Amino acid sequence: MNVFYLPEAEVGSVLLSEEESKHCVRVFRMQTGDNVCVTNGNGLLMDAVLVEANPKHCVLNVTSAKRGADFWPYTLHLGIAPTKNIERIEWFLEKVTEIGIDEISLFSSMHSERKIVRHDRLEKIIVSAVKQSIKSRLPKLNELCSFNELVRRDFNGRKYIAWIDETIKDTLVIDYQAGENVLILIGPEGDFSHEEVDLAEKNGFKPISLGSSRLRTETAGIVACNTIQLLNQLK
C-alpha cells in the first residue's frame, strides 16, 4: 500500500502537494480509483481513493481515519551530535523513525566535526521513513543548537548522557525504568569533553554506558532508542 504524508488531511476531498502528486503519478504510476494510505503525521492514518491522478495536483477522497499504533505512554527524546559523514546521521534518522521516537535534537559540541546540517534534507528523510514504515506520527526534529543550550533546556523526565568512559558503571538498560520520559544525549566521534559531562551533570543528566561495545555515534543512537522501546515492551 502506498502511503502519502499530508499534515492537513481529513475525511473528505484532499489535495496532495506537487511533490507528492508527482511521486504518486510518475513514480508509483497510480491511477484513478487506486487505494492509498495517508498519514497526517499527527496520529491519524487514513484510507483514501485517488480520484484525480494529476502529476501536479492529485485529488484524494479520504474515506476513513483511525488512530495509528505508534503511541506510547512516555516521551523518547534523543540528542545527538551530527557525524562528519552526514550519511551516518541520515541513516540514524531513518532507523529511529522506523523503531519509534518522539523527538530528536541535533547539537554541536566541543569535539564535533560537523557544525552545519541541512535541516530540510534531514526532515525529508524522516518523512520518507514515516511513510515507508506507515507511522501515524512524525518525529519532531529540532534545529541544530549548541550542547550548552540543549543541556539547560527544561525536560520533564530522566536525563542521561551516554559516555564512553571506563569509570561509568551504570548502564541505560539497568538504570531506566519502563514508563519514564527520557532524554538521552549521544556524543560526537571524539566523544564529550570532561567539561561537557560536568555541565550535563550539573543540569541533572546522569552519565551512563550503553554496554561494553564501542559504538559509532549513529549506532549508539539507534541502540539507545531500541533499548528504551524494548524495556517498555518488557514492562
Added chain:
Amino acid sequence: MNVFYLPEAEVGSVLLSEEESKHCVRVFRMQTGDNVCVTNGNGLLMDAVLVEANPKHCVLNVTSAKRGADFWPYTLHLGIAPTKNIERIEWFLEKVTEIGIDEISLFSSMHSERKIVRHDRLEKIIVSAVKQSIKSRLPKLNELCSFNELVRRDFNGRKYIAWIDETIKDTLVIDYQAGENVLILIGPEGDFSHEEVDLAEKNGFKPISLGSSRLRTETAGIVACNTIQLLNQLK
C-alpha cells in the same frame, strides 16, 4: 589507537599484510616507534610497536596479548536475505559487528530481490568494523545459500523466524530467555512466503514478531541482534 587485523599474530615480531601496511603508513601516517593495537579475530587483542614503517611490509613487535571483552556465553546467529540495495546489508553488517554477533548467514528466498553478493567485499566491511570497534573476535559470515538449505542445517539452540504477520503474537523480546543459543531468520523486502514459514516451522523454527513497528530488512536484523544482547545484559 589504530587497530590492525592480523589472524596469525602472536607475541614477538609480525608482518602486516600489504594492504594493512599501506593503510598504516599512507593513511594513518604512522612512524617507527608508534604504538598500535592488533586483533587476531580469534579472541586476542595485542599491544604492539611499529618497528618498520614500510608501506608494503610493516613490521610490528607485539609486546603483549590479552583476551578481548567481546565474549558471551551463548551463540548469536542471524540469517538474513540480502537487500536489493546492497548498501543496506553492508550497513547491517557494520552495525551488528559493532553491537556484537557470532555468525551471519546470508540466504536467498522466494521473494528475494537479490540473489548474488560479493562475499569478499562484505567480509572486508566486517573486518573494518571489527577494527573500528576494537573487537577481538571476527564474526563468521557464511556464503549465500538458499533458504531451504539454511532451515535444514543443524543448530543447537532456539530457532526463530521473524515474520510480519498480524496473527503472530509472540515477540522475540518476551519469548527468548537469556543465555540461550539463538538463530533468527530475517526475511527479504517482500517478506517470507507462507510456504517458507511452514517449512521453517517443520524444521523447528518459531515464528515471532519483532514488535509492532514495520521495519526494513536491515533494521529488523539490527533490532534482533540488539534485542538478544540487551536481554542478556538484563539477566
